[in-house]
Amino acid sequence: MRPDAPVRSLVLWLPDWPVTALMREGTISDDGLEPGGDRDQPVAVLANNTVVACSASARAEGVRRGQRRRDAQARCPGLRIVPADPARDQRTFAPVVAGLEEHAPGVQILRPGLCALRARGPSRYYGGEAEAAQMLRGVLGELDLFDVRAGIADGPFTAEHAARVGTSATSPVCVVPAGGAAGFLAPLSVAALGFETGGGGLDPELLARLGVHTLGAFAAMDADRVRERFGEGGVRLHALAGGRDSQPVLPRVPPPELHREVAFEPPLEIAEQVAFGMRIAAEEFMAGLAALALVCTELRVELYGDRGERSERVWLHPGSFDPAAIVDRVRWQLAEDAQTRVLKSGVILVRISPEAVDAASHHVPAIFGAGTDERVHHALSRVQAMLGHRGVLTPAIGGGRWLIERQVLVAWGDRQVINATRNQPWPGSLPDPLPSTVFSARVAVEVVDADGDAVAVGDRDALTSAPALLYGPDQDGGDRARVIREWAGPWPVIERGWDAARTRRAHRFQIVDADDVAWLLVCEHGEWFAEGRYD
Structure with a gap:
C-alpha cells in the first residue's frame, strides 16, 4: 500500500450538536438556561447573527443553517435565540468521546459533534464495518444520543460526507465501498470543500463562478493547472475531490483526569459538613496538578442538589489555589446559594475542576523572600477566609459610560471578573486618562458666557455661546x-x-480654569454639573 493511500475511516456525526449540547446542560428560557422545561421548543444557535444549528422543531418551521437571524425569526416567530458557545460544545462532547474510547480506542475529534477513527480495528472485532458503526451508535444511544449518523469510506473527508449526505433518520449508516470514493463524491457540490479550505487559498464560490459546480468536475481538471491557479492548497483540495484523501486519522491523547467528585449519601444540608467532606478531595486535586507541574488559577465548582438543582461557578484567585482556598470556595458558594435559594435541597454531589491552569514554575517564591505583595495577599486571604467571600473588597475600574458607574468594589481575588464588562464597547465613554477625583454625587455648577448669559447646548450639539x-x-x-x-x-x-x-x-466638556485646574463637566437638559476633576 502506498504511504499516501487513503485510510479506511469511520466518521460519526451528531447533527446540530450545539443545540444538543445546550439541551444536555439545560433548556432555554427567556432569561437563559433553566433545569427542566420543554425540550421540543424551537431553538436556534447563532454566531455572527447567522444560524449555525437549530432544533428539529425549528427546522420543521423552516429554519435552516446559514439563515440570517431576521429570516429565521420570520419563519418561526416563537424561535428562541441562543448565542454560540464553543466552550460548551467542546465541554459536553468530551464525555461522549470518552464513552466511545471505551469500546473503540483511537478517536480523533474533528470538531464538536464530529469524530473519526480507523475502521479496520473495530470492523475486525465487531464483524464488519456496518456492524461496527451500529455498535458505536448503540454506545451513544446509552448516552441518550439517538440521532447519530455514521459514514465509512476511504479517508476521513469522504467518510464525513458519507455521514452527512448519504444517511437519513431511517438509514443512519452509509458505507462507501473501497475504491469508490471518487464516484461517491463526484455529484456533490463544490461547497463541500468549504469544510476543508481553512485558508488554503481556494474559495468554493470561485469555482462555481468559473463554471465548476461539482466535485467530479473539479477532480477532472488537470492537477498542474490547479497548482498554477490555486497553489498547493488547491492541489490538496483537488486530491480530496478525487477521493485521494491522504490525511490520516490522528487519535487524540486523552487529557488527564484532573477533576474530583465527592458524593454524599445521605444528602448534606449543612455547609460546614460539605466543606469538611471536600478536604481530602481538594488535597488530591492539588496533588494531581502538582504531578503535572501545574497550578490552578481558575476553579470551577459544581454543586448538585437532591431534587435535581445545579449550581455552577468559576472562582478566581489572585495567585493560585491551595486545598484550603478550594474548601473556602465551596463553602462560600453554598452560602450564596442558600441566600438565593438556588439549591433547595441537600447536596448530593460536589465536583471541582480546573478552568485555567498555569505552570508551577511561575508561582515559585522568590529567592529572597515572598515580598510585600505576597504578605499582603496572605493577610487578606486569611481575613477573607474568616469573614466570607465579600468580606474583603478591593476597588477596581469597571465598564460603563459614567465615571461613578466605573467605580466597582470586587471581592479579593475576583478582580478579573470586571475585564469582560470593561472591554465591551461603550459608545460615549470617556477615554484615558481618567479624572483622578470623581464626585460621588452631582456637584451643581453654572457656566456662563462673557455677557453673563447661561451657556447651553443646541439641537445640533453646538454651544449657544462660548463659555467664559x-x-x-x-x-x-x-x-x-x-x-x-x-x-x-x-x-x-x-x-x-x-x-x-x-x-x-x-x-461632556473638559475645561481648564485660570488656576490650571482641569474639570470634567456635563450638561444635561440645560443643567450643568461637575463629574470629576483632573488633579
Whole structure:
C-alpha cells in the first residue's frame, strides 16, 4: 500500500450538536438556561447573527443553517435565540468521546459533534464495518444520543460526507465501498470543500463562478493547472475531490483526569459538613496538578442538589489555589446559594475542576523572600477566609459610560471578573486618562458666557455661546467664580435611545480654569454639573 493511500475511516456525526449540547446542560428560557422545561421548543444557535444549528422543531418551521437571524425569526416567530458557545460544545462532547474510547480506542475529534477513527480495528472485532458503526451508535444511544449518523469510506473527508449526505433518520449508516470514493463524491457540490479550505487559498464560490459546480468536475481538471491557479492548497483540495484523501486519522491523547467528585449519601444540608467532606478531595486535586507541574488559577465548582438543582461557578484567585482556598470556595458558594435559594435541597454531589491552569514554575517564591505583595495577599486571604467571600473588597475600574458607574468594589481575588464588562464597547465613554477625583454625587455648577448669559447646548450639539466663567463650590463650601481659560467639547453621551421612558442624553466638556485646574463637566437638559476633576 502506498504511504499516501487513503485510510479506511469511520466518521460519526451528531447533527446540530450545539443545540444538543445546550439541551444536555439545560433548556432555554427567556432569561437563559433553566433545569427542566420543554425540550421540543424551537431553538436556534447563532454566531455572527447567522444560524449555525437549530432544533428539529425549528427546522420543521423552516429554519435552516446559514439563515440570517431576521429570516429565521420570520419563519418561526416563537424561535428562541441562543448565542454560540464553543466552550460548551467542546465541554459536553468530551464525555461522549470518552464513552466511545471505551469500546473503540483511537478517536480523533474533528470538531464538536464530529469524530473519526480507523475502521479496520473495530470492523475486525465487531464483524464488519456496518456492524461496527451500529455498535458505536448503540454506545451513544446509552448516552441518550439517538440521532447519530455514521459514514465509512476511504479517508476521513469522504467518510464525513458519507455521514452527512448519504444517511437519513431511517438509514443512519452509509458505507462507501473501497475504491469508490471518487464516484461517491463526484455529484456533490463544490461547497463541500468549504469544510476543508481553512485558508488554503481556494474559495468554493470561485469555482462555481468559473463554471465548476461539482466535485467530479473539479477532480477532472488537470492537477498542474490547479497548482498554477490555486497553489498547493488547491492541489490538496483537488486530491480530496478525487477521493485521494491522504490525511490520516490522528487519535487524540486523552487529557488527564484532573477533576474530583465527592458524593454524599445521605444528602448534606449543612455547609460546614460539605466543606469538611471536600478536604481530602481538594488535597488530591492539588496533588494531581502538582504531578503535572501545574497550578490552578481558575476553579470551577459544581454543586448538585437532591431534587435535581445545579449550581455552577468559576472562582478566581489572585495567585493560585491551595486545598484550603478550594474548601473556602465551596463553602462560600453554598452560602450564596442558600441566600438565593438556588439549591433547595441537600447536596448530593460536589465536583471541582480546573478552568485555567498555569505552570508551577511561575508561582515559585522568590529567592529572597515572598515580598510585600505576597504578605499582603496572605493577610487578606486569611481575613477573607474568616469573614466570607465579600468580606474583603478591593476597588477596581469597571465598564460603563459614567465615571461613578466605573467605580466597582470586587471581592479579593475576583478582580478579573470586571475585564469582560470593561472591554465591551461603550459608545460615549470617556477615554484615558481618567479624572483622578470623581464626585460621588452631582456637584451643581453654572457656566456662563462673557455677557453673563447661561451657556447651553443646541439641537445640533453646538454651544449657544462660548463659555467664559465657571461658578461652582470651593473648599469652604461657598460659590466661587473661575475664569475658563480653555475648553473642549461637547461630546454627546446617548443611552437607551430606543426606550423613550429610560433614554438619557447629555454632553461632556473638559475645561481648564485660570488656576490650571482641569474639570470634567456635563450638561444635561440645560443643567450643568461637575463629574470629576483632573488633579
